Amino acid sequence: MHWWLPLKGSTFAGEVDGLFLAITIITGIAFVLVEVGLIWFVVKYRQRPGRKAFYTHGSTRAEVIWTAIPAVTMVALGLISNHYWVRIKGRNSVPPNAYPIAIHAKQFEWQVTYPGPDGKLGTSDDFTVRNQLHxxxxxxxxVRLTSEDVIHSFFVPVFRVKQDAVPGMDINAWFQATVPGTYELGCAELCGLGHYRMRAQVFVQSQEDYDAWTKQAAQEASS
Amino acid sequence: MTHAAATVDQMRPPYPAERGLDVYNTKLGMWVFLASEVMFFAALIGTYIILRFGAPGEWAKPGIVLNIKITAFNTFLLICSSVSMVKAYAAIQDGDPKKMRFWLLLTILGGATFVGIQVYEYIHLIEHGFVPSGVREGSELAELVAKGQLPAATMGLYGSTFFTMTGFHGFHVTCGVISMTYLYLTKALPGKYTKQSYGGIETVGLYWHFVDLVWIILFTIVYLI
Amino acid sequence: MTTVAATAHPAPAHHDDRSFIRKYVFSTDHKIIGIQFLFVSLFFLLVGGLLAMQMRWQLGFPGKPMPGGGVLPETMAPGGVILPEYYIQLVTMHGTFMVFFAIMPLLVGVYANFLIPLKIGTHDMAFPRINMWSFWSFFAAGLVMLASLFVPDGAARAGWTMYAPLSARHDLSGASFGQEMWSVSIILVGLSSILGSLNYITTIINNRAPGMTWFRLPLSVWSLFITAILGLLALPVLSGAAIMLLFDQIIGTHFFDPAAGGQALLWQHLFWFFGHPEVYILILPAMGMVSDIIANGSRKPIFGYHSMVFAIVAIAFLGWIVWGHHMFMSGMNPTLGSSFMVSTLVIAVPSAVKTFNWMGTMWRGNLRFTVPMLNAVAFVAMFVIGGLSGIFMAATPVDMFIHDTYFIVAHLHYVLFGGSLFALFAAIPYWYPKMFGRLMHEGWGKVHFWLTFIFYNLVFFPMHILGMAGHMRRIYDPTQYAFLQPYQPMNEFISISAFLLFATQIIFFVNFWWSLKRGKPSGLNPWQDNGLEWTLPSPAPHGNWERVPTVYRGPYEFSSPQVPEDYLPQTRRLPSDREPAAASAARH
Structure with missing residues (x-):
């Protein structure tokens, strides 16, 4: 059990985690400030007989300060986040040499279609495997995401990638895996009574292993 | 308008203690209610626009399914009833309850006829095979779809949006007719509206003009384009 | 006349000859309607909690028979073991009951009705009969929703957000009648809310007592006013969407059916266009009431009253342009995502202003830790966590990871339970005397507060960790996933804490009922507050005042140097006070 984020398994996992850490620090400061302040006030200004509270309606200077600081912080955070967002999810973010895989989600399975030896989808050497993403x-x-019936959501925690698969829409999501191993892919959008078991295995393999698997799987699929 | 409001306000003790909007409660309440009605129709009309622009293929050409002539007459009728509503309002402002009753009755008749014609239109459309889910199998319109005069891909959306929007508008007109009839019987006939007190007429008038306005928009976007 | 108004005599309890039915059932008295809302929505709060307990059982102990689960029919839990189809009904109905039938009516239905006329100084709402209909359509909606749990196919099962096309097509969700009942019930809730809102808005604009200018309104009334505007404009959109959903379900329209050209994302846009203002409907009244209670408990004027008002307005305005932040992963255009991210982050600013102003109010105060004050301070402490955790989701790249995980579950519960519900645990005992003439028991109130505070954090804080591990929401059995199996002890811990949290609420309910008959009589003004309602007898009589009081100052004049005691009621005329101008003009 981790108390922090899981393994960083893709190129942008580091960026997402870095931003997560940055926000944790910023919000952590605000959190400590407010909670310690509250506890301090609660102890220090608790009622004592014969004392009257300090009569004031506020201080413009203090209010300007605590309006300006969050405003600047939030705008800065927005700009930084947007920088990463455009690189990860922007319409033009998909690298041109990306290797295409089509995933068709349906209640309650992932149909993964591989491009086969020619590396192109929509050709005769494509083959489909259920619930296995290599x-x-x-x-x-x-990943070209489509859906048969309802909205599903493609979610691989170690890649930090999530994208809804919406019926009637074709949506691209990209990632680049960095650590070989076996992981899990889950559905993150409630899609019916089998939502909880709509999972698949993700195999991140070396190029040779992947090619070998492709050959074998294509044969199995055609036979 | 401002003059009328001022006259009425003074006649309505207790006057709001802290100055509000200088509009009596029922009228203000109606304005507020109409704001929510705007949002309701905005949701329906917005949906129509989104679905029509995002439709998988062409939309049916105007005039094939719907009868524009009869609805144009219906639109004219509703506009006339708005005018007669204004006449009723002006009459009671001048202190002429008899004239007000006449114009109010005419407004009610106009509204009722509008609903009648709409019901007739619905029956007619359904007979020809136009239903909320699109085009009924084996109907007259289904043949037109088969011949390619109507786009098969978008008829479902056409039916969904047409019946929902015009249906809810018709429901609003019906509510207006019922409330006007109620006011006519319980207030106008017994002579409870006077030159000094006619809040009910003004408030229901606001509603009526709103319903009329919505129809002009619906007629334009659903029937004409 | 002016001297009479100045001392503001409460109405001598005048003879009230309404029949029992007119008085307590089909009542048009805003206070009775408020109390009706209170009883009914507390009941639904309990229902929502019971549903949550069943979910927690399944998550903590998946596949084990639930104690007492044997009473449930075979279609829900054969042998006490919860079925997946029942679990998603629990998820859906817990959210629906809590949002639409517990928190929203508790805040708005109860306190907008009860407080607005009392706090602005008027006899009743502008439209008492419409107000009555608002309650009864809410009641009908609640009955329909409750009944849907018991129909053969079971209740709605597409989550409280009812994402289409799962919700629109019976063959995909597996429920038919339950789904339709959900739509009908929500249309009725919308109607109830619109009728209520138009009443609150009209009343606040037009029926304020002489001298009760806009900037002398208590923040509770300000927040309820802004909330009413949000409700008025947001609920019709939900009603429209629910009507289209219902038509898709029963008459075969294709609004949300992609197979026939409809659009799945259309539902999400409509729902969240309503849904984000709804989030503020669920928190703004809490903020307003907490402001009143913190000023009272600190015996100090609220810090920065005007910026508190502007912050409420700013939050409400921004609330209309952020709905897309629920849809970052939905396939919506990512550029649109960028603009929604910025508007969302900006909302942190007025929220921060409010938090710091609450702290400013406590600073150098003379803090009395009554039960309402304890809960109000806890509100600030917990709302901060909920507000800050929202920033994680607002940052789109981070949202890509934590969207639809337990992180968001933790976040929304910190705002809705830690925020709204703690505010209610403050507001209910605070205004209880004005409703029933008695105080709730102080000692048990404190026991309830501390236990709730502890168990609440034990339940919801660990959910952040689960979310960071990638634990998806709304899954029936987390042990299906190898990467979640190590977290099962944490799920178990959360479940046990949740059971204890639920058990703690029994203290509250017993205290509530016990105090109705046995509580200490409260007298006029038990909290030594300045508001107009405290000049009336407890419970406040029908029609409130015989003659409405005149107001000379704002509601937060605590510890004013002008008087020896530490509070100065709004109606008390000091020699330096002038009669309000509008009042003398209006009253002949």
Whole structure:
């Protein structure tokens, strides 16, 4: 059990985690400030007989300060977040050489279609495997998400990637895996009574292992 | 308008102690209610616009499914009833309850006829095969779809949006007719409206003009384009 | 005349000859309607809690028979083991009951009704009969929703957000009648809310007592006023959406059906266009009432009254342009995501202003730790956590990871339980005397507060950790996932804490009922407050005042140097006070 974020398994996992840490620090400061302040006031200004509270309606200077500081912080945070957002999810963020995989979600499984040896989807050597996502390590992958019936959500925690699959829409999501291993893919959007068991295995493999698996799987699929 | 409000306000003790909007409660309440009605119709009309622009293919050309002529007459009728509503309001402002009753009755008749014609239109459309889910199998319109005169892909959306929008508008007109009839029977006939007190007429008039305005928008976007 | 108004005699309890039914059932008295809302929505709060307990059982102890679960029918929990289809009904109905039938009516239905006329100094709402209909359509909606749990196919099961097309098509969700009942019930809730809102808005604009200018209104009334505007404009959109959903379900329209050209995201846009203002409907009244209570408990004027008002207005305004932050991962255009992110982050600013002003109010105060004050301070402490954790989701790249995980569950409960519900635990005992003439028991109130505060944090704080591990929300059995199995002890811990939290609430309910008959009689003004309502007898009589009082100052003149005692009622005329101008003009 971790008390922090899971393994960083993709190229942008570091960026997402870094931003998470930055926000934790910023909000942590605000949190400590407010909670310690509250406890301090509660102890220090508790009622004592014969004393009257300090009569004031406020202080413009103090209010300007505590309006300006959050405002500046939030705008800065917005700009930094947007920088990463555009790189990760922007319309033009998908690397041009990304390797395409199509995932069709349906109640309650993931149908993963691989491009086969020619590396292109929509050709005759494509093959489909249920609930298994194999990806080569160190290569950008673009997942073309579609849905058969309801809204599902493609979520691989170690990649820090999430994207809804919406019926009637074609949505691209990309990532680049960095650590070989076996992980899990889950559905993050309530999609019916089998939502909880709509999971798949994710295999991040070296290019050779991936090629070998592709060959074998294509044969199995065609036979 | 401001003059009328001022006259009425003074006649309504207790006058709001701290100055509000210088509009009596029922009228203010109606304005506030109409704001929420605007949002309701905005949701329906917004949906129509989004679905029509995002539709998978062309929208049915105007005039094939819907009868524009009869609805144009209906639109004219509703506008006339708005005018007669104004006449009723002006009459009671001048202190002429008899004339007010006449114009109010005419407004009620106009509204009722509008609803009648709309019901007739619905029956007619459903007979020809136009239903909320699109086009009924084996109907007259289904043949037009088969011949390619109507787009198969968007008829479902056409039916959904048409019946929902015009249906809810018709429901609003019906509510207006019922409230005007109620006011006519309980207030106008017994002579409870006078030159000094006619809040009910003014308030229901606001509602009526709003319903009329919504129809002009609906007629334009649903029937004409 | 002016001298009479100045001393503001409470109405001598005049003879009230209404029948029992007119007085307590189909009542048009705003106070009775408020109390009706209170009883009914406390009941629904209990229902929502019971549903949550069942969910927590399944999450903590998946697949084990639930104690007492044997009473549930085979279709829900055969042998006491919760079925997946029942679990998603629990998820859906817990959210629905808590949002629409507990928190929203507790804050708005109860306190807008009860407080507005009392605090602005008028006899009743502008439209008492419409007010009555607002309660009864809420009641009908609640009955429909409750009944839907018992229909053969079971209740709605697409989450309280009812995402289409799962909600729109019976073959996909597996429930038919329950889904339709949900839509009908929500349309009725919308109607109730619109009728209530138009009443509150009209009353506050037009029926304020002489001298009760806009900037002498208590912050509770300000926040309820702004909330009413939000409700008035947001609920019709929900009603419209629910009507289209209902039509999709029963007459075969295709609004949300992509197979026939409809759009799945359309529902989300409509729902969240309503839904984000709704979030503020659920927190603004809490903020307003807490402001009143903190000023009273600190015996100090509220710090920065004007900026508190402007912060409420700013939050409400920004609330209209942030709905897309619920949809960052939905496939919506990412550029749109950027603008929604910025508007969302900006909301942190007025929220921060409010928090610091509450602290400023306590600073150099003379703090009395009554039960309402304890809960109000806890509100500030917990709302801060909920507000700050919201920043994580607002940052779109981080949201990509924690969206739809337990992190958001933790966040929304810190705002809705830690925020709204703690505010209610403050407001209920605070205004209880004006409703029933008695005080709630102080000692048990404190026991309830401390236990709730502790168990509440034990339940919801660890959910942040679960979310950071990637624990998805609304899953029936987390042990299905290998990466979540190590977290099962934490799920178990949360569940046990949740059971204790629920058990603690029994103290509150017993205290509430016991105090109705046995509580200490409160007298006119038990909290030594300045508000107009405290000049009336407890409980306040029908029609409130015989002659409405005249107001000479704002509501937060605590510890004023002008008087020896530490409070100065709004109605008390000091020699230096002038008669309000509008009042003398209006009263002949």
């Amino acid at each position: 990806v080569p390590v160190g290569r950008p992958i673009v």
